[in-house]
Amino acid sequence: xxxxxxxxxxxxxxxxxxxxxxxxxxxxxxxxxxxxxxxxxxxxxxxxxxxxxxxxxxxxxxxxxxxxxxxxxxxxxxxxxxxxxxxxxxxxxxxxxxxxxxxxxxxxxxxxxxxxxxxxxxxxxxxxxxxxxxxxxxxxxxxxxxxxxxxxxxxxxxxxxxxxxxxxxxxxxxxxxxxxxxxxxxxxxxxxxxxxxxxxxxxxxxxxxxxxxxxxxxxxxxxxxxxxxxxxxxxxxxxxxxxxxxxxxxxxxxxxxxxxxxxxxxxxxxxxxxxxxxxxxxxxxxxxxxxxxxxxxxxxxxxxxxxxxxxxxxxxxxxxxxxxxxxxxxxxxxxxxxxxxxxxxxxxxxxxxxxxxxxxxxxxxxxxxxxxxxxxxxxxxxxxxxxxxxxxxxxxxxxxxxxxxxxxxxxxxxxxxxxxxxxxxxxxxxxxxxxxxxxxxxxxxxxxxxxxxxxxxxxxxxxxxxxxxxxxxxxxxxxxxxxxxxxxxxxxxxx
Amino acid sequence: xxxxxxxxxxxxxxxxxxxxxxxxxxxxxxxxxxxxxxxxxxxxxxxxxxxxxxxxxxxxxxxxxxxxxxxxxxxxxxxxxxxxxxxxxxxxxxxxxxxxxxxxxxxxxxxxxxxxxxxxxxxxxxxxxxxxxxxxxxxxxxxxxxxxxxxxxxxxxxxxxxxxxxxxxxxxxxxxxxxxxxxxxxxxxxxxxxxxxxxxxxxxxxxxxxxxxxxxxxxxxxxxxxxxxxxxxxxxxxxxxxxxxxxxxxxxxxxxxxxxxxxxxxxxxxxxxxxxxxxxxxxxxxxxxxxxxxxxxxxxxxxxxxxxxxxxxxxxxxxxxxxxxxxxxxxxxxxxxxxxxxxxxxxxxxxxxxxxxxxxxxxxxxxxxxxxxxxxxxxxxxxxxxxxxxxxxxxxxxxxxxxxxxxxxxxxxxxxxxxxx
Numbered sequence: 001x002x003x004x005x006x007x008x009x010x011x012x013x014x015x016x017x018x019x020x021x022x023x024x025x026x027x028x029x030x031x032x033x034x035x036x037x038x039x040x041x042x043x044x045x046x047x048x049x050x051x052x053x054x055x056x057x058x059x060x061x062x063x064x065x066x067x068x069x070x071x072x073x074x075x076x077x078x079x080x081x082x083x084x085x086x087x088x089x090x091x092x093x094x095x096x097x098x099x100x101x102x103x104x105x106x107x108x109x110x111x112x113x114x115x116x117x118x119x120x121x122x123x124x125x126x127x128x129x130x131x132x133x134x135x136x137x138x139x140x141x142x143x144x145x146x147x148x149x150x151x152x153x154x155x156x157x158x159x160x161x162x163x164x165x166x167x168x169x170x171x172x173x174x175x176x177x178x179x180x181x182x183x184x185x186x187x188x189x190x191x192x193x194x195x196x197x198x199x200x201x202x203x204x205x206x207x208x209x210x211x212x213x214x215x216x217x218x219x220x221x222x223x224x225x226x227x228x229x230x231x232x233x234x235x236x237x238x239x240x241x242x243x244x245x246x247x248x249x250x251x252x253x254x255x256x257x258x259x260x261x262x263x264x265x266x267x268x269x270x271x272x273x274x275x276x277x278x279x280x281x282x283x284x285x286x287x288x289x290x291x292x293x294x295x296x297x298x299x300x301x302x303x304x305x306x307x308x309x310x311x312x313x314x315x316x317x318x319x320x321x322x323x324x325x326x327x328x329x330x331x332x333x334x335x336x337x338x339x340x341x342x343x344x345x346x347x348x349x350x351x352x353x354x355x356x357x358x359x360x361x362x363x364x365x366x367x368x369x370x371x372x373x374x375x376x377x378x379x380x381x382x383x384x385x386x387x388x389x390x391x392x393x394x395x396x397x398x399x400x401x402x403x404x405x406x407x408x409x410x411x412x413x414x415x416x417x418x419x420x421x422x423x424x425x426x427x428x429x430x431x432x433x434x435x436x437x438x439x440x441x442x443x444x445x446x447x448x449x450x451x452x453x454x455x456x457x458x459x460x461x462x463x464x465x466x467x468x469x470x471x472x473x474x475x476x477x478x479x480x481x482x483x484x485x486x487x488x489x490x491x492x493x494x495x
Numbered sequence: 496x497x498x499x500x501x502x503x504x505x506x507x508x509x510x511x512x513x514x515x516x517x518x519x520x521x522x523x524x525x526x527x528x529x530x531x532x533x534x535x536x537x538x539x540x541x542x543x544x545x546x547x548x549x550x551x552x553x554x555x556x557x558x559x560x561x562x563x564x565x566x567x568x569x570x571x572x573x574x575x576x577x578x579x580x581x582x583x584x585x586x587x588x589x590x591x592x593x594x595x596x597x598x599x600x601x602x603x604x605x606x607x608x609x610x611x612x613x614x615x616x617x618x619x620x621x622x623x624x625x626x627x628x629x630x631x632x633x634x635x636x637x638x639x640x641x642x643x644x645x646x647x648x649x650x651x652x653x654x655x656x657x658x659x660x661x662x663x664x665x666x667x668x669x670x671x672x673x674x675x676x677x678x679x680x681x682x683x684x685x686x687x688x689x690x691x692x693x694x695x696x697x698x699x700x701x702x703x704x705x706x707x708x709x710x711x712x713x714x715x716x717x718x719x720x721x722x723x724x725x726x727x728x729x730x731x732x733x734x735x736x737x738x739x740x741x742x743x744x745x746x747x748x749x750x751x752x753x754x755x756x757x758x759x760x761x762x763x764x765x766x767x768x769x770x771x772x773x774x775x776x777x778x779x780x781x782x783x784x785x786x787x788x789x790x791x792x793x794x795x796x797x798x799x800x801x802x803x804x805x806x807x808x809x810x811x812x813x814x815x816x817x818x819x820x821x822x823x824x825x826x827x828x829x830x831x832x833x834x835x836x837x838x839x840x841x842x843x844x845x846x847x848x849x850x851x852x853x854x855x856x857x858x859x860x861x862x863x864x865x866x867x868x869x870x871x872x873x874x875x876x877x878x879x880x881x882x883x884x885x886x887x888x889x890x891x892x893x894x895x896x897x898x899x900x901x902x903x904x905x906x907x908x909x910x911x912x913x914x915x916x
């Protein structure tokens with residue numbers, strides 16, 4: 001059971017969060033007193049609690065206050081504010097074949113690992129020799145026929161009545177290694193997809209993640225086919241120094257010049273279709289990175305911290321700090337993964353963020369929750385490795401493949417997939433039940449199981465740690481209330 | 496550092512401030528209060544402005560505020576109803592202000608003037624398909640000719656359409672509508688209903704609407720009807736000019752066959768109410784009174800239909816319902832009305848938003864979400880005088896009555912005087 005939780009911010013303001021009502025209210029000490037008094041009586045809490053000191057000393061003087069906050073407490077109690085939630089409500093979800101079919105039918109992104117081959121040997125690459133979560137790398141290319149078989153398999157779902165979105169844009173993505181090393185594959189698949197577009201009316205678009213060293217050779221093709229391109233660059237020369245060729249030569253000049261080339265020769269395409277991406281590690285800093293990117297490329301970079309679950313602590317990023325009195329810092333924040341994180345917090349700790357009109361109208365739609373924040377398979381993308389393994393994303397270790405495509409035949413047993421997930425859930429759910437991140441978990445169980453499947457451990461939150469957790473999040477907005485408004489405006493959330 | 500006094504509105508309090516009138520509503524206790532501020536500039540007015548014009552509804556209580564009687568009274572009233580509180584802190588607290596946020600980049604909408612994003616096919620929840628029989632013994636011409644537009648009376652005397660070329664039915668026979676939860680059929684033959692149900696998903700609920708005497712024409716109807724799923728119910732439509740004996744015969748027949756039904760009884764004047772109540776109670780039949788505006792019965796509507804000041808306490812709207820009212824017409828959203836000629840309406844008293852023969856399904860869906868005549872997003876707050884009223888998010892959403900009467904404030908509230916009459 002998860003009862004209401006009182007927490008204090010660094011600014012010494014106290015609040016209480018109701019799991020039942022999904023609301024945070026300011027908490028007067030007397031309110032807390034009455035809550036704990038009730039809880040002690042009902043044996044819900046074993047905390048000893050007494051009236052605030054000044055009230056204890058002179059109860060007569062504070063008599064009106066005592067009565068007032070007792071009435072307030074009763075009003076909130078009657079409304080169910082302090083009602084605990086049953087954690088089973090969050091974990092009754094079992095994955096069904098139908099829900100996987102729904103995700104396949106509405107799949108937004110299919111990503112091919114075009115080739116394992118790469119012309120670079122970046123130090124922190126999790127496909128490198130040091131890391132064992134993924135299949136041994138050679139220069140294997142994904143066979144074109146296997147890729148076409150996957151597309152054919154998915155087209156059947158996309159044209160089924162389980163697809164609920166008219167004009168859903170679906171992306172076919174090319175990943176690697178370095179995908180441009182296998183340009184012929186890309187060309188053939190694009191041609192194949194264009195044919196399907198004409199025949200079926202499906203809206204298929206293309207994207208690619210590239211190290212940027214070879215892009216200029218193929219830019220016309222990419223532009224003509226309206227690719228969205230993500231080019232990796234970690235910042236200035238020094239920051240980018242982990243990214244190098246096999247002969248240890250740095251890549252900075254080549255990538256820098258190529259980006260500049262695209263910007264000057266294809267300005268419209270550059271503006272709308274080119275994204276820059278960086279890894280944050282011990283040689284760069286997010287704020288400096290954005291300043292560099294704005295100055296050199298007139299773009300904000302999407303930056304992600306190198307994942308310690310994948311590469312250990314070797315390249316550990318030293319956190320940056322923002323000066324929120326500076327407008328440019330605020331803009332950097334609004335382009336960061338942190339903003340996404342805080343936005344998720346806002347959604348999970350209040351009850352007035354709605355995704356769609358349907359959510360506004362139908363609050364009691366049955367919604368299954370599953371343990372952890374692991375995505376439902378194929379709710380985000382389908383990733384196909386050069387070896388033909390089918391995975392829910394590129395970050396997951398290959399040993400957790402859900403299916404395989406081989407000799408142009410797709411083997412994806414959805415019943416096996418659902419059983420696989422449900423078995424994992426049933427092992428984990430007991431530890432989730434007592435976790436106070438119950439409504440805010442974004443842990444992927446596969447990332448935590450990478451190295452140790454049997455003894456699952458994650459960033460579980462105990463009740464006693466809640467102060468720190470809420471202080472980091474709610475205290476953030478308390479200290480920077482203007483950012484609440486900025487996030488709302490930036491997301492286009494408005495009435 | 497010195498502590499300062501702050502006043503905040505609780506996150507479970509709804510607020511609306513229009514034309515110097517402030518309405519506060521406590522979702523938890525359902526207590527509410529309407530403050531009328533002076534039109535002149537005042538400390539209270541600027542205090543309220545400061546309070547409401549921020550995402551986190553917290554404001555500092557300055558020294559001048561603390562000496563102003565109006566502000567003190569305002570704060571005391573707010574405390575009394577637990578709308579808000581005064582605290583003394585070093586740092587201003589932060590309250591997630593309850594401003595509903597809809598993810599406008601997400602599924603199921605289109606930005607005006609921009610390209611179509613994606614439209615969620617699950618938005619259509621309830622389809623009303625009209626066939627509209629020509630009941631020759633329907634004596635109230637106004638009701639029989641125009642009633643289908645205002646109250647979906649299942650009869651039309653002039654320009655009656657046949658079942659054989661019913662584009663609405665054909666549409667449902669050809670297209671499985673994702674997300675569909677209910678279909679209402681008006682004077683549609685039962686065989687056609689079955690065919691449609693075979694196409695749509697299994698758990699779709701069905702309501703059949705017939706003019707009362709149409710039930711008796713076909714024995715086969717009852718046999719067929721009994722063989723179908725339990726999710727079908729019948730609405731029989733009648734009014735005071737019907738033949739009571741026949742109506743009673745219909746009621747008894749349906750009871751005998753254990754078919755779920757309800758009588759939608761159309762009323763236009765006070766005496767209709769008494770007649771209906773006595774008839775149906777005497778004969779133990781479930782019924783619903785359906786007011787119909789015939790152009791001459793404004794006072795009947797004023798006394799019996801218009802909402803009065805008890806509606807706020809009686810409605811006990813949840814937070815979600817109030818939020819929904821600020822974005823969509825909760826009554827109409829997801830509903831479409833399809834006439835036999837294929838015209839698709841969200842409001843039968845307005846022009847259609849498309850035609851099934853002329854427009855593709857995608858165009859229809861898009862129109863539902865964007866056309867001015869789509870009632871899905873037409874709200875009380877868009878219409879005068881309700882746009883100037885602090886209750887517009889709590890009021891029932893626009894129905895067809897407002898359009899029939901050409902009057903949007905079907906209530907007993909005087910906005911100018913700020914009081915109920």
